[in-house]
Amino acid sequence: MSLKSKSISSKDSLNKDERLKKISPFRVLLNRPELGALGGSILVFIFFGIVAGDTGMFSAYGMLNFLDVSANLGIIAIAAAMLMIGGEFDLSIGSMIGFAGICIAIPAIYWGWPLWMSIIFAFAMAVLVGYFNGIMVVKTGLPSFIVTLAMLFILRGLTLAITRLITGRTQVPGLRVLIEDDPMAWLFATDTFKWLFTWLGSMKLIELRTDGTPLATGIPPSVIWFIALTLFATWILMKTRYGNWIFASGGDKVGATNVGVPVGRVKISLFIGTAVASTIFACIQVLDAGSADTMRGTLKELEAIAAAVVGGCLLTGGYGSAIGAAFGAIIFGTVSMGIFYTDVDTDWFKVFLGAMMLIAVVFNNFIRKKVTESK
Amino acid sequence: MSNYLVQFNNISKFFGKVIALKDVTMRLKKGEIMCLLGDNGAGKSTLIKTLAGVHKPDEGEIIFEDKKIVFDSPKDALDIGIGTVYQDLALVSLMSVTRNFFMGREPQKGIPFLKTFDVNRANKIAADRMGQIGIDVRDPSQAVGTMSGGERQCLAISRAIYFGAKVLVLDEPTSALGVHQASMVLKYIVKAASEGLAVILITHNVHHAYPVGNSFTVLNRGKSMGTFQKKDISREKLLSMMAGGEELDKLEVELQEMDRIHQKN
Numbered sequence: 001m002s003l004k005s006k007s008i009s010s011k012d013s014l015n016k017d018e019r020l021k022k023i024s025p026f027r028v029l030l031n032r033p034e035l036g037a038l039g040g041s042i043l044v045f046i047f048f049g050i051v052a053g054d055t056g057m058f059s060a061y062g063m064l065n066f067l068d069v070s071a072n073l074g075i076i077a078i079a080a081a082m083l084m085i086g087g088e089f090d091l092s093i094g095s096m097i098g099f100a101g102i103c104i105a106i107p108a109i110y111w112g113w114p115l116w117m118s119i120i121f122a123f124a125m126a127v128l129v130g131y132f133n134g135i136m137v138v139k140t141g142l143p144s145f146i147v148t149l150a151m152l153f154i155l156r157g158l159t160l161a162i163t164r165l166i167t168g169r170t171q172v173p174g175l176r177v178l179i180e181d182d183p184m185a186w187l188f189a190t191d192t193f194k195w196l197f198t199w200l201g202s203m204k205l206i207e208l209r210t211d212g213t214p215l216a217t218g219i220p221p222s223v224i225w226f227i228a229l230t231l232f233a234t235w236i237l238m239k240t241r242y243g244n245w246i247f248a249s250g251g252d253k254v255g256a257t258n259v260g261v262p263v264g265r266v267k268i269s270l271f272i273g274t275a276v277a278s279t280i281f282a283c284i285q286v287l288d289a290g291s292a293d294t295m296r297g298t299l300k301e302l303e304a305i306a307a308a309v310v311g312g313c314l315l316t317g318g319y320g321s322a323i324g325a326a327f328g329a330i331i332f333g334t335v336s337m338g339i340f341y342t343d344v345d346t347d348w349f350k351v352f353l354g355a356m357m358l359i360a361v362v363f364n365n366f367i368r369k370k371v372t373e374s375k
Numbered sequence: 376m377s378n379y380l381v382q383f384n385n386i387s388k389f390f391g392k393v394i395a396l397k398d399v400t401m402r403l404k405k406g407e408i409m410c411l412l413g414d415n416g417a418g419k420s421t422l423i424k425t426l427a428g429v430h431k432p433d434e435g436e437i438i439f440e441d442k443k444i445v446f447d448s449p450k451d452a453l454d455i456g457i458g459t460v461y462q463d464l465a466l467v468s469l470m471s472v473t474r475n476f477f478m479g480r481e482p483q484k485g486i487p488f489l490k491t492f493d494v495n496r497a498n499k500i501a502a503d504r505m506g507q508i509g510i511d512v513r514d515p516s517q518a519v520g521t522m523s524g525g526e527r528q529c530l531a532i533s534r535a536i537y538f539g540a541k542v543l544v545l546d547e548p549t550s551a552l553g554v555h556q557a558s559m560v561l562k563y564i565v566k567a568a569s570e571g572l573a574v575i576l577i578t579h580n581v582h583h584a585y586p587v588g589n590s591f592t593v594l595n596r597g598k599s600m601g602t603f604q605k606k607d608i609s610r611e612k613l614l615s616m617m618a619g620g621e622e623l624d625k626l627e628v629e630l631q632e633m634d635r636i637h638q639k640n
Binding site for chain 1: 474
């Protein structure tokens with residue numbers, strides 16, 4: 001109680017404003033875009049805690065499993081969220097994942113490039129694709145929905161055609177042997193905190209294999225990337241000038257232009273961001289599986305947008321958060337994995353995904369009205 | 376040296392065959408409020424965009440502090456101190472007061488390449504500035520959408536002044552507002568002028584313009600009908616000059632005629 005009154009009085013003395021209505025901490029929280037996703041995550045954990053608490057879902061191995069899935073989705077969801085805050089969509093995320101995969105695999109396997117060079121090549125292609133998406137949207141004024149839908153087909157088609165032309169197949173295996181000793185691949189293929197898991201295993205605190213090594217060997221690279229990108233994106237949005245430009249570009253393109261925000265540049269950079277995030281996703285998956293598949297990433301763009309929407313992003317732009325999108329991804333990842341631990345048929349996952357998104361949109365719409373309502 | 380802060384001399388603007396503006400002249404001193412009156416289609420928007428550097432005038436010259444100026448972009452106009460507040464205000468209602476106030480010109484701190492948006496300083500400046508004009512921003516991180524129309528208008532004007540406007544061009548600042556809100560905005564405009572700014576107030580509402588204006592320029596079909604000092608012209612005269620005048624007279628006659636016929640029947 002004393003803490004609460006102290007915080008209010010210090011705020012009062014700061015503003016010297018007796019008219020400042022005392023807003024309850026709950027109302028402040030309600031005005032944050034990530035509230036819905038945070039609440040949803042908690043509900044999901046409580047649900048699986050009750051339904052699947054004793055099934056091994058919440059063992060170290062089980063947790064890393066659903067965190068890995070969440071993190072992979074989160075990497076693209078955060079980039080999609082930033083683009084949505086900037087007022088645009090990218091439907092080519094999934095196709096970009098497949099395209100980036102073969103941009104790594106074909107040069108490395110068929111052209112004899114070192115793996116690190118193929119990875120750099122893939123990122124360069126991503127920047128090019130993102131730039132093209134961005135410049136098309138900015139220069140033509142066409143809806144990004146249409147431009148990136150076209151890119152969805154173009155990239156997927158290119159991926160399939162080029163791969164079959166060069167390899168005669170639709171999959172490019174054989175990457176695993178190249179990972180060792182590569183100066184760059186470890187960025188996307190190394191489990192971290194292995195010592196911690198070894199120690200936990202030796203203390204018999206986590207599950208062990210029959211040979212005595214722990215079942216969970218370390219934090220997968222996706223989780224590290226996911227956490228780093230969430231922090232980075234949040235820092236950009238909340239703490240930098242560029243972050244303010246993203247909100248402004250999405251909130252009111254004309255107004256932002258009139259006060260000197262370089263809206264075009266902001267949007268192009270955000271499109272490059274989604275393409276690069278797709279490539280990070282592709283690197284992790286390709287190096288983990290040891291092969292590239294032309295169909296990899298199919299429909300991922302919709303999952304990323306769904307996670308961003310559940311995370312509080314408005315479809316009209318100008319509002320949302322990276323942390324929200326991260327929680328949105330955690331919800332989807334947890335449910336998609338958790339459903340295996342329950343008696344529920346996994347076919348129901350998509351039903352859940354759709355229902356969750358619908359609830360989120362209705363909720364966010366309500367919040368937006370609250371935020372902008374006149375006093 | 377003339378005692379005018381800014382002069383727009385014989386400005387003309389053509390779009391193909393259409394003459395949007397022809398020989399419009401406006402001269403303003405420091406602290407003067409000039410009201411630019413005109414009906415819809417009189418060329419007000421074209422004139423604003425010419426003042427703001429969006430359009431280049433095809434004829435005529437702009438003289439600012441006795442120097443001839445050519446604007447290549449809206450930024451040039453901003454840089455020398457012509458601040459334009461458009462009707463849409465360039466405010467994003469979902470963003471906070473502070474984030475709107477500094478939109479595009481955020482104060483930064485920190486080392487190069489890792490510069491951050493100095494939110495605390497920005498909050499303080501925004502709250503201070505709004506406080507000076509008697510708008511109590513209870514929390515500068517609240518969304519602009521929670522403010523009233525008059526407060527938003529004042530925020531946009533205050534922002535233009537803070538970022539160095541010497542000449543304020545205001546596009547219909549009171550058109551969407553109720554009486555109380557409009558008077559709040561007009562009061563602020565007078566206050567800004569008293570502090571040495573020159574204000575061009577564009578409106579079609581004579582009742583809002585007349586109490587605050589020092590001089591009045593009437594625009595009709597792209598041409599200036601002349602500039603009048605307040606002492607030389609009445610509110611009624613201004614109203615009838617704004618193209619609508621004659622037509623409203625005619626309308627009145629017609630209505631009387633209809634009334635007469637109606638009574639006969």
